[in-house]
Amino acid sequence: MELKGKVAVITGAGSGIGRSLAQRFADEGATAIVCTDLDGDSAAETAALVGSVATSAALDVGDEQAIEALVAATEQQHGGIDVFVSNAGYGRRGGLDLTTEAWQKMMNVHTWSHLAAARAVVPGMVKRGGGYLLNTASAAGLLTQMDSGPYAVSKHAAVAFAEWVAINYGDDGIGVSVLCPQAVRTNILGPAALKKGSSNTRQAAADGILEPEEVAAECVAAMREERFLVLPHPEVDTYFKRKANDYDRWLGGMRRFRARILNKAST
Numbered sequence: 055m056e057l058k059g060k061v062a063v064i065t066g067a068g069s070g071i072g073r074s075l076a077q078r079f080a081d082e083g084a085t086a087i088v089c090t091d092l093d094g095d096s097a098a099e100t101a102a103l104v105g106s107v108a109t110s111a112a113l114d115v116g117d118e119q120a121i122e123a124l125v126a127a128t129e130q131q132h133g134g135i136d137v138f139v140s141n142a143g144y145g146r147r148g149g150l151d152l153t154t155e156a157w158q159k160m161m162n163v164h165t166w167s168h169l170a171a172a173r174a175v176v177p178g179m180v181k182r183g184g185g186y187l188l189n190t191a192s193a194a195g196l197l198t199q200m201d202s203g204p205y206a207v208s209k210h211a212a213v214a215f216a217e218w219v220a221i222n223y224g225d226d227g228i229g230v231s232v233l234c235p236q237a238v239r240t241n242i243l244g245p246a247a248l249k250k251g252s253s254n255t256r257q258a259a260a261d262g263i264l265e266p267e268e269v270a271a272e273c274v275a276a277m278r279e280e281r282f283l284v285l286p287h288p289e290v291d292t293y294f295k296r297k298a299n300d301y302d303r304w305l306g307g308m309r310r311f312r313a314r315i316l317n318k319a320s321t
Contacts, residue, residue: 055136055186055229056278057079057082057084057137057274057277058084059084060079060137061085061086061088061128061132061133061134061135061137062084062136062137062139063125063139063175064076064079064088064090065113065142065167065171066090066141066190067089067090067097067110068089068093068096068099069241070238070239070240070241070242071190071235071266071269071270072089072139073089074267075141075270076089076101076103077100077270078267078270078271078274080104085107086107086108087101087108088109088111088124089110089111090110091110091112091142092114094112097110097112097113098110111124113142115140115142115163115167115170115171116162116163118170121167121171122173122174125174125175134182135179135185136179136186137185137186137188137277138175138187138188139187139189139190140167140188140189140190141189141190141233143164143190144160144163145202145205146202146205148201148202148203149203149204152204156204157203157204160204160207160208161208161211164191164212165212168187168216172187172215172219175187176219180223180227183227185229186228186229186231187219188232188273188284189216189232189233190212190232191216191234192209192212192234192236193236193287193290194209195211195212195213196210196213196234196290196293196297197290198308200308200312213232216230216282217282230282231276231277231280232283232284233269233273233284234285234290235269235284235286236260236261236262236264236286236287236289237261238264238265238266238269239264243259260311261287261289262287264287268286269286272284272285272286
């Protein structure tokens with residue numbers, strides 16, 4: 055997938071990875087970029103930074119009808135959508151202590167929003183001869199997120215859904231990439247991590263914190279190669295293979311890792 059001359063929609067574009075993707079897509083020659091975010095003002099700021107090829111809209115990705123309406127309006131204006139980036143997300147710690155509603159909200163944002171987007175755009179892409187889905191998951195979707203049960207589960211489901219789409223629609227010209235980074239300097243890590251040069255003791259930051267621009271560049275490279283897994287942290291590939299090769303050993307290692315993190319946090 056080359057982005058030159060393409061129409062793209064990006065969710066969660068108000069900051070972080072989404073904003074950097076919008077800027078990078080423009081640099082690659084996309085002719086129309088719709089920047090969406092739950093915070094419409096942030097989406098508008100991104101569009102202003104990107105320039106004349108960008109527009110903005112407020113969008114709650116947990117609302118399937120809102121996604122359908124956005125896609126319909128974009129297709130009416132531009133004749134079709136070539137690339138849909140399901141990137142919106144948020145973090146919340148907790149597990150069994152959280153309500154079912156709290157788990158469901160995270161599933162809505164991290165998993166069902168990808169389903170809603172695919173339902174809305176894939177049929178039109180197939181009719182026009184092809185298109186591309188870039189879905190943001192997380193390294194947590196291949197490994198886990200120890201301090202957040204719903205984050206781990208929803209991100210695993212996001213990876214599984216992307217796999218399913220790639221298998222069932224790849225021969226119809228639909229490319230799929232799923233982004234699985236560890237720590238990236240975005241709002242999810244918290245205010246302290248937003249300053250360049252800062253560190254973070256959370257699980258995902260063990261192998262360093264990447265800048266959103268680095269992640270966006272890796273996404274574009276993966277789309278050009280039509281590579282399914284986008285792993286800006288190469289360590290994730292190693293961890294994922296270890297998990298597949300010996301699941302029980304991996305679980306034991308993760309328990310030890312968790313104990314080290316908890317011990318460090320208490321000192």
